[in-house]
Amino acid sequence: MAEVTLTNVLKNYNPSLLKDTLRNINLDIKDGEFIVFVGPSGCGKSTLLRMIAGLEDITSGELKIGSKVMNDVPPVDRGVGMVFQSYALYPHMDVRQNMEFGLKLKKFDKDTIEKRVNNAAQILGLDALMDRKPKALSGGQRQRVAIGRSIVQQPDVFLFDEPLSNLDAALRVKMRIEIAKLHKELNSTIIYVTHDQVEAMTLADKIVVLSPLKESAETNLEQFGTPLELYHNPTNKFVAGFIGSPKMNFLKGQLIEIGEETCKVKLNTGDVITACVDARRASVGDKVELGIRPEHLVPVEHPDSKSRLSGMVQVAEHLGAESFVYLDVDGEDFTVKAASEIPVDTGDSLEVGIPAEACYLFDSQEKAFKRTARYNRT
Known part of the structure; x- marks a missing residue:
């Protein structure tokens, strides 16, 4: 596993307009921590996650995973595993084939693939579903397969981009528990994006609160701390109004x-x-x-x-x-x-x-x- 460090990270999709999406983002995420990015639509939380994954370029600043600078390293070599809002499973493959596919592309041997897939299936409770196609699975089961596909890669950092937003309320609660148990079992570094502050409060070791960037603001990172720190001691009205339900x-x-x-x-x-x-x-x-x-x-x-x-x-x-x-x-x-x-x-x-x-x-x-x-x- 690895630490993730962001130093003065900035993202601007059109520098000629001088309108930044993210500005002066400084974070030190420790090995094994569960970090949640929260904020309203348009605050840049998914963009920040995609920059860590290598799916978006960093306009300026520095990203380290472990001790290595990752700014120009392609996604496949960053040691990260990403789970998206969309399950993105191959419909013609069964559960086992979906979980094996990435490892086969990387030319892993058959024994290693079987061992990793079986281990992930046991952790996620998928043992009885390995021969089913995605159309025969519930939403929660599909999401577990998507998570399993990431686990078998054994990444240094897991990245989750609103993975539960397509599920109904009861299933979201169940999957929150599953993800919390997964973190305890793997003791892995997880960075998780959600717009749901209840998810943030229940899952996170620490929360990053982002706001839509104001032109005159030094940064749109409003506060970084434990859930109870943000609840009891918000630094400003924005954080106070965002953390807590009802607001x-x-x-x-x-x-x-x-x-x-x-x-x-x-x-x-x-x-x-x-x-x-x-x-x-x-x-x-x-x-x-x-x-x-x-x-x-x-x-x-x-x-x-x-x-x-x-x-x-x-x-x-x-x-x-x-x-x-x-x-x-x-x-x-x-x-x-x-x-x-x-x-x-x-x-x-x-x-x-x-x-x-x-x-x-x-x-x-x-x-x-x-x-x-x-x-x-x-």
Whole structure:
């Protein structure tokens, strides 16, 4: 296996327009890590993966796999195995033949091919399916064959480009578990692209959050860290809004009191919220945005309820184990994750409590202030 290092990597499809797709990407991916690239459409996450694979040229910067610079090395010699969104299986070949094909092209001997294919089939639970053609397989089984075709190559790095996006919701959950187990078993370096932040949070050792590049920005790599680092301590509003499901609520206001461990924000609604945030780099009167996750809101009578606000119910979704209530708070959408049978209907007024430890705060440039506490709801 191998480390992957990207240094000041830039991608521009048309340099004459001076419009970069990726800019100043610096990453140090350790041997054996499971890294997930996330971000909205157009942020360059698949482009970055394809640059590592050698399917896209690097405009400038340096890519190393292990200790070797790979910028001009053809894909076949990079020691990477790629699994695409499309299964791309040969329809006239059975499972075994699909998995053998790449090894036969590389002139491996028969015993080696058989050993590698049988080992991959056992790992992926494909033993009973080896004589079937792709048309006789389910979507999840086809994806496992595509992964198996990569495993038999024994690459230094596995690259997955949205491999589960063609599957239904239940099968995506099952395949997430399979891929996590595969990583534990192979102890391999995996780089995985997805637009689904739930996949990112459940699979990754570390997450790379990318954003569509703004012309004036130094880079579109917003943050690189563990899932819980990004969840609890996002560097800016973009990361805070992207990581977490349902997404974080944001409300505009201004600072009215600043302390070492806490501050107070007067929202545009007139409500005053106490937040466990160090806002000393700002000044009283500065415009800010308060962030609060739907799962951290509590009933107003809850002992953690330090502040409160109210809104009008637009929609209530009762899902059995929990409910999501969508409020209108001074013209802003505001989501509450509540008890399974909360008695509300459209048009009702709902008041919720806000724990000070659960608050996030962002300045006028959307940079996060340092939080001084984490909230664990009981």
